[in-house]
Amino acid sequence: YLQYRPDPDLFWYNRPHLKNHTDVTDHAYRTTNSLGFRSMDEIPEEKEDNEYRIFIIGDSSTFGLGVNDAEAYAMVIQRTLSERSNRPVRVINSACPGHTTFQGMNLYKRYGQHMKVDLLLRSYNNDSCLDMVRDKDRVSNNPTVVKSQRLLYKSDLYLLSKRVMLDWAYAWKLEKYRKLYPKDKSDWVRSVPFDEYKGFLNELKAMTKKS
Numbered sequence: 001y002l003q004y005r006p007d008p009d010l011f012w013y014n015r016p017h018l019k020n021h022t023d024v025t026d027h028a029y030r031t032t033n034s035l036g037f038r039s040m041d042e043i044p045e046e047k048e049d050n051e052y053r054i055f056i057i058g059d060s061s062t063f064g065l066g067v068n069d070a071e072a073y074a075m076v077i078q079r080t081l082s083e084r085s086n087r088p089v090r091v092i093n094s095a096c097p098g099h100t101t102f103q104g105m106n107l108y109k110r111y112g113q114h115m116k117v118d119l120l121l122r123s124y125n126n127d128s129c130l131d132m133v134r135d136k137d138r139v140s141n142n143p144t145v146v147k148s149q150r151l152l153y154k155s156d157l158y159l160l161s162k163r164v165m166l167d168w169a170y171a172w173k174l175e176k177y178r179k180l181y182p183k184d185k186s187d188w189v190r191s192v193p194f195d196e197y198k199g200f201l202n203e204l205k206a207m208t209k210k211s
Contacts (some may be wrong), residue, residue: 003030004096008149008158009106009139014038014063014096026066035111038063038072047116051088054078055112057104058123060097092117100126100192101200102135108204113171113211120208127192135191 003021004012014036020029047053056062056074064072074093081089092115094107101124114122135194140146152158191198 005036006149006153008146008153010096010099010103011135011138012096013107028064028066028192029067030064031069035094036094036096038074040069040070043092046056047090048088050082052085052087052089052119053115053117054089054091054119054121055108055115055117056091056093056095056121056123057099057108057112058073058095058101058121058124060095061125062095062123063093063097064095069096072171089114095123097203098126100124100129100135101197102192103201105204109206113207115211117208117211125198127190129191130188131191132188134189134193134196136196146147 003015003018003023005015007013014032016032016034016036018030018032020031022029031040032039033042035043037043054077062072062074064074070076071095074091074095078089078091081091092112094104094111096103096107099107101122104122104124106118140149
């Protein structure tokens with residue numbers, strides 16, 4: 001659980017400032033900067049002279065789950081293009097395991113469109129996964145709730161307390177929770193239905209043109 005933090009419209013995201021973090025899922029080392037991007041470096045607001053910037057959004061494959069920092073394909077792209085071109089190349093890996101196109105779009109809105117990106121790459125496998133509600137319906141429409149969540153989610157004490165309370169509630173109402181999460185998923189929906197997926201791609205396209 002240490003790699004991730006909850007977020008009101010990304011749902012979860014890579015914890016910032018990880019330093020050679022590893023866990024039992026893959027034992028690979030991972031490092032994140034202050035934005036939670038997989039990188040040992042901060043992203044300067046101003047580009048270098050003639051710098052070419054690639055911004056990548058995606059899920060675990062793009063993040064590089066299972067490989068160390070230097071082996072993630074974003075870093076491979078950066079090394080290869082830097083060696084073969086006569087200009088500085090920076091590849092920004094903002095991917096997060098488990099993310100969908102909806103989460104990637106919100107992430108690009110928050111960070112990517114302000115970074116003077118030359119090329120946006122996206123890669124997701126989780127859009128068609130079944131769930132109880134669509135990703136779009138998970139985000140609160142109440143701005144006060146979202147602001148409160150942004151504040152509370154920065155507190156490790158809050159997150160730990162919430163985890164303890166949820167574990168206690170689950171143990172106390174085990175049968176009720178089992179009914180809420182039935183094995184029969186026939187009435188579940190796609191995390192990102194295909195029509196929404198096309199809409200998100202068009203929105204990303206429009207944002208990249210503006211930036």
